[in-house]
Amino acid sequence: MNVVLGLDGLDALVGVLREEGHVVIGPVLRDDAITLAELSSAADLPSGWGVETGPGHYRVREREDAAVFGHSAGPQSWKRFLHPPRRTLVSSDSTGFHAARDDTPDYAFLGVRPCDLAAIAKLRQIVASKLPFVVAAQCTEPGEVCFCTSMGCGPGAGDGYDIALTERLDADGHRFLATPGTEAGAAVLDRLPGRVATKQDVALAEQDVATAARRMGRALPEVDLRDLLAANRDSAHWEAVAQRCLTCGNCTMVCPTCFCVSVEDTTDLDGNAERAERWASCFEIDFSHLHGGAVRTSGAARYRQWMTHKLGTWHDQFGTSGCVGCGRCIAWCPAGIDITEEAAALSQTTEHGGERR
Ligand code: SF4
Ligand code: SF4
Numbered sequence: 001m002n003v004v005l006g007l008d009g010l011d012a013l014v015g016v017l018r019e020e021g022h023v024v025i026g027p028v029l030r031d032d033a034i035t036l037a038e039l040s041s042a043a044d045l046p047s048g049w050g051v052e053t054g055p056g057h058y059r060v061r062e063r064e065d066a067a068v069f070g071h072s073a074g075p076q077s078w079k080r081f082l083h084p085p086r087r088t089l090v091s092s093d094s095t096g097f098h099a100a101r102d103d104t105p106d107y108a109f110l111g112v113r114p115c116d117l118a119a120i121a122k123l124r125q126i127v128a129s130k131l132p133f134v135v136a137a138q139c140t141e142p143g144e145v146c147f148c149t150s151m152g153c154g155p156g157a158g159d160g161y162d163i164a165l166t167e168r169l170d171a172d173g174h175r176f177l178a179t180p181g182t183e184a185g186a187a188v189l190d191r192l193p194g195r196v197a198t199k200q201d202v203a204l205a206e207q208d209v210a211t212a213a214r215r216m217g218r219a220l221p222e223v224d225l226r227d228l229l230a231a232n233r234d235s236a237h238w239e240a241v242a243q244r245c246l247t248c249g250n251c252t253m254v255c256p257t258c259f260c261v262s263v264e265d266t267t268d269l270d271g272n273a274e275r276a277e278r279w280a281s282c283f284e285i286d287f288s289h290l291h292g293g294a295v296r297t298s299g300a301a302r303y304r305q306w307m308t309h310k311l312g313t314w315h316d317q318f319g320t321s322g323c324v325g326c327g328r329c330i331a332w333c334p335a336g337i338d339i340t341e342e343a344a345a346l347s348q349t350t351e352h353g354g355e356r357r
Helices: 007-019 114-124 183-190 199-214 225-231 237-242 250-254 299-318 339-352
Strands: 003-005 023-030 033-038 049-054 057-062 086-093 096-099 107-112 133-137 163-170 173-180 261-267 273-279
Touching (some): 007 107, 007 133, 007 183, 033 049, 033 057, 107 114, 133 183, 163 183, 163 199, 173 183, 173 199, 225 299, 225 339, 237 299, 237 339
Parallel strands (some): 023 107, 107 133
Antiparallel strands (some): 049 057, 086 273, 163 173
8 A cells, every 4th residue: 555654754764664673774964975874763854955976077066855765766776785895705713614604684674766776686696685674765866877768677666665755845735755665664654644645646756757857867779789789899989989998997987787796815914814805997007917917908898898798688588677877887987978978879880881891
């Protein structure tokens, strides 16, 4: 049953999830960005804060209303909780070897945008992780770099949530339509103060999400991207991108689905040793090190690898695209490189035939 929650209901939601033993993670305003951190109450949410984004651009801004989910994807994603940046695999000391224990908390994620809901599903195909309790926040206000509609990953929430919220502020007040997605979600909603939703509440939420879809400013070209990238392995366009790309790897670090890791061993003078995995990037020169050296030495080869895997060969590996259209790689690229523009440029040079070699 859909219910309508007020701000007291949202606060009660955080409280109930904490009472049930979850570590509740949600968006907070910190370090001039909307980041993700543990919530002790709904007061920790970034009420009244939005963001402006663009290629190589991200700024928080004060909103004219008190929306708590009125911001698009920030620099962090839920990946850091399901697939931590550094994780000990095994350690040893004078007493022997010790396998790392899985001490992942029982998370509840609150405010998961639909693009990130899709990213969590993709990531869980690859990395083993406990299933968190998920409260999605349907998107009614896309950011300037978002393109989830063209990836089929938003702005409405797809599968995988326990509760989906749709926020609305108007003359009738500040409220959240809460839709259960699982029995566990319905049981939590039963414990919250709220009222049964009317057909009008549901219609308004659907209308807000449909309006967000129409306001999506970017899209990937409507071509078979897997075929496009396979056909453009030798395109001159990769060199053109490499003129701008710094091979810094920011795009891979902020991407909610990039999952590559490197393994490193450390020792100290007391005889302790540790083997750990840490996030790695296909933009690192050593990432493609085989016998004799790296096989992708140029920036052009490394950008091609990233984009070809993300939009093309991911389909062969996992039966889906690796991109959910969150736009983070565009906003956090210091050179402002835009994956939608690069795909469009490849598509045009292929159509017109002249720039391929
Ligand atoms: S595309 Fe941008 S973010 Fe990615 S490696 Fe190149 S410069 Fe860095
Ligand atoms: S490739 Fe870019 S837009 Fe796509 S999921 Fe990764 S960060 Fe988001």
